[in-house]
Amino acid sequence: MSWAKYKKKYRPLFRRPKEASWTKKTLEELSYVKIKDLRLSISQSSLLSQAIKEVLREWERLGFSWQPSFWLSTEWYYAEGTKGVAIPFYLAHPHLMALEKYLIGRIEGKDKEDIKKYLRHELGHLLDYAYRWRFHKSRRQLFGLSSQKYPISYTVVSHSKKYVRNLPAHYAQSHPDEDFAETFAYYMKYRTVWRKKHKSGTLFKKLSLIEELVKMAPVSQPKNLSGFRPGKVNQINLSLNAFYLRRAYDCDITYREIEQKFYGMTIKDPFLSLRKDLKKWIEPLAIPIHYKDYLLHRYHSPLFKNKRVLSLWRKGDKRALKKYVQNEPLKWLKNGPFYYT
Numbered sequence: 001m002s003w004a005k006y007k008k009k010y011r012p013l014f015r016r017p018k019e020a021s022w023t024k025k026t027l028e029e030l031s032y033v034k035i036k037d038l039r040l041s042i043s044q045s046s047l048l049s050q051a052i053k054e055v056l057r058e059w060e061r062l063g064f065s066w067q068p069s070f071w072l073s074t075e076w077y078y079a080e081g082t083k084g085v086a087i088p089f090y091l092a093h094p095h096l097m098a099l100e101k102y103l104i105g106r107i108e109g110k111d112k113e114d115i116k117k118y119l120r121h122e123l124g125h126l127l128d129y130a131y132r133w134r135f136h137k138s139r140r141q142l143f144g145l146s147s148q149k150y151p152i153s154y155t156v157v158s159h160s161k162k163y164v165r166n167l168p169a170h171y172a173q174s175h176p177d178e179d180f181a182e183t184f185a186y187y188m189k190y191r192t193v194w195r196k197k198h199k200s201g202t203l204f205k206k207l208s209l210i211e212e213l214v215k216m217a218p219v220s221q222p223k224n225l226s227g228f229r230p231g232k233v234n235q236i237n238l239s240l241n242a243f244y245l246r247r248a249y250d251c252d253i254t255y256r257e258i259e260q261k262f263y264g265m266t267i268k269d270p271f272l273s274l275r276k277d278l279k280k281w282i283e284p285l286a287i288p289i290h291y292k293d294y295l296l297h298r299y300h301s302p303l304f305k306n307k308r309v310l311s312l313w314r315k316g317d318k319r320a321l322k323k324y325v326q327n328e329p330l331k332w333l334k335n336g337p338f339y340y341t
């Protein structure tokens, strides 16, 4: 489907926002606009505002007297120590949602219900951190240790009854913290009815624990949270084309595809051979291969910006480069603050 068709298809879903001047640009002109210059805000999107409003209503029903904050950034995440959730900026404008869908092929938050799934998930991370639930004995027994390393890839039991399904790719099965955030998201949505569906078993225990933790939590805001909003959209000094060329790799889309779509032509990629090698060496580490997205996101992208990788590549020392890439412990995973996606 062409860009023009995507724009047409997605536009009617939302109330027409106040037109910003960049919306009149051609796709190529738009590709050079810096994200901070898009002048985006949550309030300009009725879709986002509505999703947040509805999730906050659910939040209130959980009994908390304080409110989390929400801001636009490059992707969905919860940054430890903050009191809110970062939302991908493209959700703030139908034009950018269409662009995301056109370039990446899917949208994390394709409609209001989908956005609410992500919001609840990130709020799960927030509460897990804020109230230190992750150190609770039963939380550790049922979900596992928060300190467990994030794996390069994860194996999925597709019909497992031990996990909820909220986000795609059986994300709950990737790590104890993701399992917790996913189960919390499910609980938040089905707070009054989940007991009808789950009467025993692991999931029943997990949901019961979350219910108990929520009920026992102090209603006031925990003191360990700051109002800092890292990665705010108005500070992102990247053009859309630079952003999408980076993002393409996280999403396992080729640099060429993105350029083709932006400009209808390919510009020679100076890093093409390095990109190919990294892909070739890292992909076999992913089991099963369907979770390549996850692997590339967690490992490949930071590697590509790694100075040692770039210097070995420039020297042409392929053996050393391969060894480094495949054995390098995931040091960057330990560099705090940890960002949950």
Ligand SMILES: [Zn+2]
Residues within 6 Å of the ligand: 121, 125, 177, 178, 181, 340, 341
């Ligand atoms: Zn998460």
